[in-house]
Amino acid sequence: MTEKEIETQTEENNAQDLEQEQAQIIMTWFQHMNEVMKAQFPEYEVEGQIGNNPTYGPMFAFTLKKDEKFTSCGFFLNEIMRNFQTNPNAGLWLSSFFVDLLRSPENHPLPNPPQTEDQAKELLDKHIVPYCASAVREEFPDQKIYVDLELNEEHGPVLEAGFVAVQDGNNTCALPLQYLMTLFLLNRDPAEPLIQAMYRLYEENNLGQA
Structure with missing residues (x-):
């Protein structure tokens, strides 16, 4: 050898x-x-x-x-x-x-993962993204919230959110759509990490102070 x-x-x-x-x-x-x-x-x-x-x-x-x-x-x-x-x-x-x-009285099996790109896109566009946007806005009813899809060089498509009132510095947070979908497929709340990130922005920018 x-x-x-x-x-x-x-x-x-x-x-x-x-x-x-x-x-x-x-x-x-x-x-x-x-x-x-x-x-x-x-x-x-x-x-x-x-x-x-x-x-x-x-x-x-x-x-x-x-x-x-x-x-x-x-x-x-x-x-x-x-x-x-x-x-x-x-x-x-x-x-x-x-x-x-x-x-809940219903059974909660893990959701079936999408089998095609079209199914994945439909799941994101019609359920996960609108749900996350709605949940974030409901969590901060006194704030104007910016929510949009962006393309990140490292992570690909991301859901970005931020407070309209914050113009400077760290004013947005973003999570990969793939991560949000993975949470959904684990029977987890895909909006939760986005809301947690928004709370950090909320506190960093003193938005709760009069």
Whole structure:
């Protein structure tokens, strides 16, 4: 075996080791979250699944079952790790996403992802974008809100929002449409991160002060 072949073999082995290590980390977190869900919802049967998004990485989805009713919700591993490493009430944070869904009498399976570009465009244009725009405006009824679609060089199409009253400095926030759609497909509120970003702008620009 030549020196170059040895180097290549070593690189392949290292890559395999890293892949196995990452898979083990993902599985460890998944098992931990499964136990957290069971502790938060002892009266429900808990089922979990692991997925991967090419842009946003590993994702977990959990389904609560009781009698004939079931409710599903999904999460990004990176947000789970961030919350469970910094938030002392991370279990409540995790369970909070299910509480509103459980109040509803309907079942809540994960939405079926669009199968074509046209379906994806329709979902964004007719549901996700109008919903997010409406939710942001409802959250700040005393402010004129700017909401529009823009094209970002790094992230592609984004939904941009801002306060009309703020002319200078950091006056807008933007989230990729792909991220908003991913949240929707996880049974999450796609407007929530946009509203959180708007609150940061609201506070930074002292808009709540008379």
